[in-house]
Amino acid sequence: GQNIDQPTEMTATEGAIVQINCTYQTSGFNGLFWYQQHAGEAPTFLSYNVLDGLEEKGRFSSFLSRSKGYSYLLLKELQMKDSASYLCAVLDSNYQLIWGAGTKLIIKP
Amino acid sequence: SQTIHQWPATLVQPVGSPLSLECTVEGTSNPNLYWYRQAAGRGLQLLFYSVGIGQISSEVPQNLSASRPQDRQFILSSKKLLLSDSGFYLCAWRDTGDNSPLHFGNGTRLTVT
Numbered sequence: 239g240q241n242i243d244q245p246t247e248m249t250a251t252e253g254a255i256v257q258i259n260c261t262y263q264t265s266g267f268n269g270l271f272w273y274q275q276h277a278g279e280a281p282t283f284l285s286y287n288v289l290d291g292l293e294e295k296g297r298f299s300s301f302l303s304r305s306k307g308y309s310y311l312l313l314k315e316l317q318m319k320d321s322a323s324y325l326c327a328v329l330d331s332n333y334q335l336i337w338g339a340g341t342k343l344i345i346k347p
Numbered sequence: 348s349q350t351i352h353q354w355p356a357t358l359v360q361p362v363g364s365p366l367s368l369e370c371t372v373e374g375t376s377n378p379n380l381y382w383y384r385q386a387a388g389r390g391l392q393l394l395f396y397s398v399g400i401g402q403i404s405s406e407v408p409q410n411l412s413a414s415r416p417q418d419r420q421f422i423l424s425s426k427k428l429l430l431s432d433s434g435f436y437l438c439a440w441r442d443t444g445d446n447s448p449l450h451f452g453n454g455t456r457l458t459v460t
Contacts, residue, residue, distance in 0.1 A: 335393075
């Protein structure tokens with residue numbers, strides 16, 4: 239079967255750094271996406287990784303290791319507005335998206 | 348630029364009533380279109396997707412159906428709603444390019460009473 243694992247919930251402090259992990263077991267791999275979803279809103283696209291390594295985009299960075307079936311999203315200089323759920327999704331061999339259940343990130347002042 | 352419109356934003360319907368949610372995309376041609384449902388505090392469940400007019404793939408057998416009468420229009424329907432149909436319904440599109448991201452509409456919060 240296909241499976242994506244993320245922690246259910248994480249807590250971090252404003253101004254700090256947090257790393258949200260995602261491990262996957264899928265039938266094939268054609269890329270991994272990270273999305274941000276604020277409560278009651280639709281998910282918005284954050285990043286896409288298909289090659290190993292780190293992709294940096296402002297305060298957010300995403301890392302991928304295909305051999306380990308592992309990715310993480312790194313958020314720096316946390317702000318209260320970063321409180322949201324973060325969804326990991328993998329594009330499988332049929333180019334269908336397999337979604338994780340999401341990680342709820344709580345930012346405390 | 349591309350935009351996606353989904354309506355209504357919220358809907359309260361009695362059990363047994365019909366449902367019609369509509370989604371349209373602007374600024375792109377022949378997009379792949381998707382309907383997802385998200386239960387409270389849960390992940391995204393793919394309901395239907397379409398790669399072209401009149402072509403619908405169903406991922407989960409249930410009392411919902413979808414139609415794509417025009418290239419950029421996607422409709423989710425039900426003849427008789429169940430309590431378990433309550434949830435957050437999201438329409439999404441992506442280009443036919445293999446690694447293009449999914450873009451979501453604002454969603455419809457459906458409560459079946």
